[in-house]
Amino acid sequence: MKMYELLKKIYPHRMSPNSPGLDAVVDILKEELPFEVREYQGGREHNGWFVPLSWHPVKAEIRKGGKLIYDGMSHPLGVIGYSRSFKGKVSLEELKKHLFHHPKFHDALVYHCDLFYKSGQKNWGFCMPYNLVKTLKPGAYEVELTTVHAPGTMKVADYLLPGDSTDTIVLNSHTCHAGQANDDVAGLVVAVEVMKRLAKRKHRRFSYRLIAAPEHFGTVFYLADLPDKVRKTFRAAMFLEMLGNDNRLALQESFTGEAEIDRAAHHHLRHNFPDYFSDKFRTIVGNDETVWEAPGYEIPTISLSRFPYPEYHSSRDTHEIIRDDKLEDSANAVLGIIDVFETNRVMKRKFTGLIALSNPKYDLYISQADPSIRPTIPADQLRWNRLMDYIPRYFDGKHTVLDVAVKHELPYHLVLDYVRRFEKKGLIEFA
Template sequence: MHQIMTLTKELCDIKSGVVCDGNEALFRRIGDELPLKIFRYESGQRHNGWIVPDKWSVREANIYKDDKLLYDGTVNALGVAQYSRSFEGELDLETLKKHLFSIPSLPDAHVFHCNWLYRPWENGWGFCPPHRFVDSLKPGKYRVSLKTTFEPGEMLVAHHHIPGKSDNTIVFQSNTCHPHMANDGFSGTAVMIRFFQWLSERDNYYSYRLILCPEHLGTVFYLRDHTASEIDTYLAGVFGEMMGTDGDMVVASTFKGEEVIDRAFRHIVAQTTTKHRFLGFRESVGNDETVWEAPGYEIPFVQVNRFQTHSEPFWGYHTNYDNIDIIKPELLEEFFIVFQGVIELLENNVLMHRKFDGLVALSNPEYDIYLERFDPSKSAIRDNEYNNKWGVLQDSVVRYFEGNMSVLDIAEKHDLNFFDVRQYIQKFADKDLIDISLQQIRRTPAQRVALEESK
């Protein structure tokens, strides 16, 4: 299936993070698929309270009791809470447990604890052992030897840009900061990479940009360095993750809702699968749409994923169980198909401008556009509801040719498939009854108080 699974596994095999040496290898591998422009942000950079963290490494992460080594946090990549500070000392069991993070319902899993990456001022430390290990600990004294290092590094952000006839751009984004994780991470990245390879072979009206970066932090600093005029070229976007495990396909709307990007995703998803949910802004398991929609940017962003509950989006969420084995390739393929459909819709959502007055005899062989309604003299089988909808559309369609109603408007009003309606409308253009023009996506300019025109 477009080799999405193979690429997902290869990306998962590379150690990545917010600031991590492995990010160089990660983007080299992605660069084999798509040419990338890399942006680098040094540790310590600040913006609106956000801080690019230092590069963090674990040298030793041991827990002892009676001089016996009970736990080595370096064995598993998630064995130590991310961005933990060093600690040496002796603790009783009650105090030690305050620094052990585990999930009782997944007794053998290691948790991905990442809060301190985004809050480096908290100076915390901890281990992420399996809950079964935590339960096995007996009262008494424990010795902890946790040695970590912090040194200046770089956070990497990458984008791939496909220019279209227009500079106005639609953005797709996925994250790269969850080490070795497949569903909440690299399966979505792989889907978008394969999708952009397909997109690059099209003759597009809009420009398209794929952005791959650590969630929140990457987007915050990436947009910080945009000029106001660059921000204005972004029409809309989508953040995608958690695509490959069981659950409804979920579309969370833009902040305002009812933007063209909202309507396009709703229409295509509803046509693609019956297992879907449409939610409001941030009612899903959210992500970087909050950055894009922030005041001063206000770029309409939808968020797509599959999740079961907010507390447990999928089995193995934020643990080492989130690996390639839990991914279902057919579910990734379904998102690929949805992305294709959304772009085909946006690139073909035309307005109609009539070149005639009065009622046209559509059944005349000169036009041959008439859709037969049920006629008992010709058929004993009554038309179904779908055919009746087409009959109503046919009787109304010529009133939609004033240049103010798009194909998507018509499809939504009559509860019909966009592409079927678009094909029908094309017949009128082919008979020179109408001219058609693309309904260009527009957005309301953001209200800015601090964004400079140039950096």
């Protein structure tokens, strides 16, 4: 299914970290790719994290004098996540303590997920548009809120695509935000599309793994249960989120900001999506990168998003703010970064001394206008001139193609094409 269609099919579900809504989404994902489903029992503890119990609301009515004022079941965000059941008569003052609204969009619902993460807190509540909250008159309100907290397993969808090497690049998106399209069904459908395109390739140098999991809970328990020797094959990870709205790409660096994945991502985006912006670890968005990068794991994890966007964490985050071309650009950005990984290698010379690049038997000189005739040489030609002067020294068994492209501010794929010509002439080999 195409990215936009898949997004429209998934996002209206009532997902939460452990819920029938998430189970339904995992079933949809299995129609797209042969995911293996990993399950973690509700209530299980690791490092102080608890897998939430399977939760969903079944009835959520507020009445006044018998007349229905609000039905929290009318939207997946209408009941606060992990809410307890409550039945009784309350005053308006009391009721208001249990109503949550969006601070800016008075016609919209806010995403309330606090209770999942604060296992000690128990509360009940509704999300209601402020436009309705402000019309409520004093008096007694009858609340009938029924939610189910049940045993059941949290599902993590895991798809492994093997390559020549067991070294693995991980894509991760989260699957726990009810009724929201960009956060993060957009990242999920981009990740699915990238995996489909990688699966079609005849040859892959690295293995790839897509892990679609509830935010934090999913990856905490997934990594806790994964054998060390499998986890140690994870060379880098990309968290993909909020990739369909109309904004430039945002690259959030890994913890060190200096990993190969950082350099590959910066370089690819600079040359292909020049309006992108970037910032340090955890300064743009906060997701599972803290889990991947946790001590003992330390898997370099970047995050790619189109944050910020106004509809974030509200019921306005629908397919209507998603653009097909932005999803497509996002998939291409991820594949471009992956392609740097796939092809980046150390270069080693098989010659000594200076090679006459312009000799027809090598044909490695990048010709340009005679500088004495044309005194103004375009900047990129100057860069190629310089590269030709420097490149013999880079074939030292230490520099990679990416090192050279970054240093000389030239597009990676052009530098790769150029050094491949040296290889074809038998002058270098890739280690």
